[in-house]
Amino acid sequence: MIWSISWKNIWRNKVRSAVVLTAIALGLTAGIFSSAFFTGMVNQRVEQAISNEISHIQIHKEGFRETTELKYFISDAGEKADSIKMIPSVTGVSNRIVIYSMVASAETAAGVKITGIVPEDESKVTGIHKKMIDGAYFERVKRNPVIIGKKLAEKLKVRVRSKVVITLQDMDKNITGGAFRVAGIFETANTGFDENNIYVRYSDLARLTDMPADACHEIAILINDNNQTLAVDDQVKKMFPALEVLNWKEISPEMSYLTEMMSLYNYIFIVIILFALLFGIINTMLMVVLERRKELGMLLAIGMSRIKVFMMIMLETVLLSLTGGVLGMIMGGLVSQYFGKTPINLSRWGEGYSQLGYDTVVYTHIESENFIVIAVMVIITGIIAALYPAYKALKYDPAEALRIE
Amino acid sequence: MSIISIRNLTKIYDGSSVEVTAVNGVNLDFEKGEFAAIVGPSGSGKTTLLNMLGGLDRPTSGEVIIDGQNIWDLSSSKLTEFRLNKIGFVFQSYNLIPVLTAGENTEFIMHLQGKSREERNKRTKELLDEVGIGDRIKSRPNKLSGGQQQRVAVARALASKPTFILADEPTANLDSKSTENLLDIMEKLNKEENVTFIFSTHDARVVNKARRVITLVDGQVDTDVTK
Numbered sequence A: 001m002i003w004s005i006s007w008k009n010i011w012r013n014k015v016r017s018a019v020v021l022t023a024i025a026l027g028l029t030a031g032i033f034s035s036a037f038f039t040g041m042v043n044q045r046v047e048q049a050i051s052n053e054i055s056h057i058q059i060h061k062e063g064f065r066e067t068t069e070l071k072y073f074i075s076d077a078g079e080k081a082d083s084i085k086m087i088p089s090v091t092g093v094s095n096r097i098v099i100y101s102m103v104a105s106a107e108t109a110a111g112v113k114i115t116g117i118v119p120e121d122e123s124k125v126t127g128i129h130k131k132m133i134d135g136a137y138f139e140r141v142k143r144n145p146v147i148i149g150k151k152l153a154e155k156l157k158v159r160v161r162s163k164v165v166i167t168l169q170d171m172d173k174n175i176t177g178g179a180f181r182v183a184g185i186f187e188t189a190n191t192g193f194d195e196n197n198i199y200v201r202y203s204d205l206a207r208l209t210d211m212p213a214d215a216c217h218e219i220a221i222l223i224n225d226n227n228q229t230l231a232v233d234d235q236v237k238k239m240f241p242a243l244e245v246l247n248w249k250e251i252s253p254e255m256s257y258l259t260e261m262m263s264l265y266n267y268i269f270i271v272i273i274l275f276a277l278l279f280g281i282i283n284t285m286l287m288v289v290l291e292r293r294k295e296l297g298m299l300l301a302i303g304m305s306r307i308k309v310f311m312m313i314m315l316e317t318v319l320l321s322l323t324g325g326v327l328g329m330i331m332g333g334l335v336s337q338y339f340g341k342t343p344i345n346l347s348r349w350g351e352g353y354s355q356l357g358y359d360t361v362v363y364t365h366i367e368s369e370n371f372i373v374i375a376v377m378v379i380i381t382g383i384i385a386a387l388y389p390a391y392k393a394l395k396y397d398p399a400e401a402l403r404i405e
Numbered sequence B: 001m002s003i004i005s006i007r008n009l010t011k012i013y014d015g016s017s018v019e020v021t022a023v024n025g026v027n028l029d030f031e032k033g034e035f036a037a038i039v040g041p042s043g044s045g046k047t048t049l050l051n052m053l054g055g056l057d058r059p060t061s062g063e064v065i066i067d068g069q070n071i072w073d074l075s076s077s078k079l080t081e082f083r084l085n086k087i088g089f090v091f092q093s094y095n096l097i098p099v100l101t102a103g104e105n106t107e108f109i110m111h112l113q114g115k116s117r118e119e120r121n122k123r124t125k126e127l128l129d130e131v132g133i134g135d136r137i138k139s140r141p142n143k144l145s146g147g148q149q150q151r152v153a154v155a156r157a158l159a160s161k162p163t164f165i166l167a168d169e170p171t172a173n174l175d176s177k178s179t180e181n182l183l184d185i186m187e188k189l190n191k192e193e194n195v196t197f198i199f200s201t202h203d204a205r206v207v208n209k210a211r212r213v214i215t216l217v218d219g220q221v222d223t224d225v226t227k
């Protein structure tokens, strides 16, 4: 009955309650939308980093990542790759030769990361083959094909079928080089990546560097479910205890940091909104308690205990906050869902985002568990807002309150 | 034995400039089934006396003994419980809960007492029938006349099965017809159900109905007449 009284009391002053509800609902809508926007942006960034750049798990020989020297290679890589492919959730394994060196065109030269890949294997791990904007992925050029990023192509002033020269040190530290022909140009959302990466065939690079047969620097593994990363990571570590096995969070700590920071930031933002709303709710409830002083005095007089009066005001405040909260969550959820299907295009606001590796087309994204956390935060806000007004109600003297005309 | 004994009851208000002695050494006894009016000029201490008797306003000195218990010895929460179970209140300005219907207002006090739903529903219906507004059980107070609201208030006061009912100027806001009607109901409840009523009033017609009239002057009992 106290519940029903509290609920009905909310609607006594419809205009006032509507104002508070609107404030809470709009505040939360804004908070949820902003949170969904940044979560979507960061998720896309992470997904892209995984699918274009890092994959889920990478294997190196101890020492390679620190020095990037050729001699830290993994031997019998093909056999290893085959045994990794046996793990059920693994969808792709790519053996790579990785060299940090120079590429030159007729115009100019640039320092790049040269990755030697088996095109069919690599296409099961990263999505570069789907990002081709000109030419084709290792097709139509028979001898020494290379695919390069759009940004680098612009820098080197090369096009499809242009010739470039790759210079590097072989296993014996002799300077060597080879002429390659641009087979295709790719563009990812990350222009920094596009500027610094080129891909050649594993066999071409192996020949050029004189690497032993079946050796590689990096085994990249893609799995079908990001949540399985740690499990697969564990399994692969047990298979190759002598090698360095890293998951994407370890390879790119800034990526996992980004995700964590983002969810923290989102909650901080909502806390700030709720903090501002808190004072609105307190103010409203103080007015309510003041207005109903005589009625509250009557309730105390006829024998309603102070704790029940306190609870009644608490409940009214929490219900008011939660009603606004639910409205806000519905609105915020709908808006986020809409922009989850109809993405927001940021390209008008400039290059900046893609320089940092962010897609300029953002699909908002919100986890259902966020709603639970937000609902709990709204209830806590309601409880905090209720404390002082409910305390005031509890302190009323019935005899005095009843003398009010 | 009397159900209420008031001994040397005094209330002094600490006003900002002067102390006001609102009730000054009152001694009174009430028996079960009384129908007593407290009268007196404005400011004579009627409300103050009823508030002390009802456990709402702490006396400066003296005792209020109800059913053998000095109520002002009780802790604040015990006193609230005492009011809930032993005293029924009717106020001048009805003071119903506006968001509840007539039925719910009557039921509310039984809910506070923790009575079962069946018992609440049964008694609510009985009481509202008794005060003559059984057909308005689902109406909210703002849909009822002042007289009807006050009858709901009487039903509410009776709902807890109290030892006695205190009413501070229950008819002051009512027109003469409603006043008469309410008094008839109170009298009927008093006679048929042996409910004890103690009420203050300015109204001569109310005084006429009372079987005992206590007159206060300057916080003291001036006359105490039982007809």
Ligand SMILES: Nc1ncnc2c1ncn2[C@@H]1O[C@H](COP(=O)(O)OP(=O)(O)OP(=O)(O)O)[C@@H](O)[C@H]1O
Pocket (backbone or CB within 6 Å): B013, B014, B015, B020, B021, B022, B040, B041, B042, B043, B044, B045, B046, B047, B048, B049
């Ligand atoms: N809270 C208070 N503080 C100070 N003085 C008070 C307070 N309440 C009542 N009084 C004074 O106590 C005296 C008695 O007041 P009380 O309300 O009991 O009289 P009453 O007989 O009920 O009057 P009325 O017929 O106008 O209702 C008055 O002089 C009043 O001004």
Ligand SMILES: [Mg+2]
Pocket (backbone or CB within 6 Å): B046, B047, B048, B168
């Ligand atoms: Mg009075």
